[in-house]
Amino acid sequence: MADINVEQTVKEILASQLNVDINTIKNDSRMAEDLNLDSFGAVELVFALEEKFVIKISDQSVYTAKTVQDIIDYVASVVAPK
Amino acid sequence: MQKRRVVITGLGIVACNGVGKDEFWRANARGLSGIDTISHFDIEGFDSKIAGYVKNFNPCDFIPAQTVKRTDRYVHFGLASAKMAIEDSRLDLLNEDRNRIGVIIGSGLGGVLFHEEQMIMALDKGAHRLNPLCVPRITPNAVSSHIGIEYGLLGPNMVISTACASGTQAIGEAFRKIQYSDIDLCVTGGVEAPLTRFTFGAYCSLRVTSKRNDIPQEASRPFDKTRDGSVLGEGGAGLILEELNHALARNAHIYAEVKGYGANSGAYHMVMPDLEGKDACSVMAIAIKDAHLENKDIHYINAHATSTQANDQAETRAIKNLFGEKAYQVPISSTKSMIGHSIGAAGGIEGVVCALILENQFIPPTINYHEKDPLCDLDYVPNQGRSAKIVNLMSNSFGFGNCNACLIFSKWEG
Numbered sequence: 001m002a003d004i005n006v007e008q009t010v011k012e013i014l015a016s017q018l019n020v021d022i023n024t025i026k027n028d029s030r031m032a033e034d035l036n037l038d039s040f041g042a043v044e045l046v047f048a049l050e051e052k053f054v055i056k057i058s059d060q061s062v063y064t065a066k067t068v069q070d071i072i073d074y075v076a077s078v079v080a081p082k
Numbered sequence: 083m084q085k086r087r088v089v090i091t092g093l094g095i096v097a098c099n100g101v102g103k104d105e106f107w108r109a110n111a112r113g114l115s116g117i118d119t120i121s122h123f124d125i126e127g128f129d130s131k132i133a134g135y136v137k138n139f140n141p142c143d144f145i146p147a148q149t150v151k152r153t154d155r156y157v158h159f160g161l162a163s164a165k166m167a168i169e170d171s172r173l174d175l176l177n178e179d180r181n182r183i184g185v186i187i188g189s190g191l192g193g194v195l196f197h198e199e200q201m202i203m204a205l206d207k208g209a210h211r212l213n214p215l216c217v218p219r220i221t222p223n224a225v226s227s228h229i230g231i232e233y234g235l236l237g238p239n240m241v242i243s244t245a246c247a248s249g250t251q252a253i254g255e256a257f258r259k260i261q262y263s264d265i266d267l268c269v270t271g272g273v274e275a276p277l278t279r280f281t282f283g284a285y286c287s288l289r290v291t292s293k294r295n296d297i298p299q300e301a302s303r304p305f306d307k308t309r310d311g312s313v314l315g316e317g318g319a320g321l322i323l324e325e326l327n328h329a330l331a332r333n334a335h336i337y338a339e340v341k342g343y344g345a346n347s348g349a350y351h352m353v354m355p356d357l358e359g360k361d362a363c364s365v366m367a368i369a370i371k372d373a374h375l376e377n378k379d380i381h382y383i384n385a386h387a388t389s390t391q392a393n394d395q396a397e398t399r400a401i402k403n404l405f406g407e408k409a410y411q412v413p414i415s416s417t418k419s420m421i422g423h424s425i426g427a428a429g430g431i432e433g434v435v436c437a438l439i440l441e442n443q444f445i446p447p448t449i450n451y452h453e454k455d456p457l458c459d460l461d462y463v464p465n466q467g468r469s470a471k472i473v474n475l476m477s478n479s480f481g482f483g484n485c486n487a488c489l490i491f492s493k494w495e496g
Contacts, residue, residue, distance in 0.1 A: 019147045019148055019151065040152065040214075040215060040218075043215070044214060044215065046214075
């Protein structure tokens, strides 16, 4: 998985899911307030991330993420555990 | 308890021969077929290769892109036709008591397209990879719920699923809820999107579909002696039903009055109608009585008329049993001759047709009628529409499983 750019891929998934231009998604964009991600959106995001990175995401981790950066950090930590 | 009067104040439609009431009405009045060869999925191996597929419809013209992405095609038809109907009614929803507005939609099948896509995917990747939104996308009541959510309608919300009678029965139940003061307004109608490999194949396997693949537009030929089955279709219809005084108070345009409703069952067979048409005859009588009318007051019948040997024969028999010799004087026509059979949407679409017939005082034809069947010898308004003075008309729907429904609509005299 090391060859996948986590930040770029997370943004691509979000952009496709939210039907928005990828440039509107910033690292400090807030999931709910700025991106209007609702509970269905969160479930879809978990699903897409699991599929793309072939990882298992716990329910809590994404729902507690506040910003895009939180998601990127979480995925990076699971993909390449220290 | 005094029953309240109910009128139709908004229409919306997505059909294979027209999207929007004006285009749809022009096509119907002129007898234009929307049937064509299927090209949106592989039809290799199927006996039937034709359908009434809606081509000129982009759901994003009517629905937010995010909702389009998260919903099945049958919900797209429902949201689009509801939006057209609500706009047509000129209701100001922000100033209405939305606790008093219901949503009752007919659908025989629900979200079968998405169901099928996910089944195929799961066979490949495993059921643990099913889309997280499978349940809310497939469930039959997704359509009524989405309409409710989109417009914040807080009254009773449901889907009526009685196969080919669903749309008619939905309108009937909406009519009753307004009559008995449960609600003042209702978004009603019918939707269906059955033109998928699995569902289309299932109807083919049942051997109820036409095999006239070489002449798609002439395949649906209700009451004609050479009819060889239904042509499957799809689409959606939205109608705004409104309590009369509510409509008058806001000076709404009234297309027609809903006067009577009947529903019953033949309790006979899951697919075949009773060829004597006893239950079909009886449901028409129930609706006429409910409307406080007599047989002689019915000036037109929009028949169920599926183009199968059994249905058209049984329906003709039922009409003759009910009307006697007078049956020969009542014009009857089939919307399905032009758009095929759209299952749960059919009754809703035919409800829209009936409202427009009353408004225009013009009867669309039964197209593709050429050879007389001795068992179907009534006036089917063959091939050419005609002007007529129509005060009261009747719309029949007879669903698989012998679920029957009949509505009476009347001209609004103002």
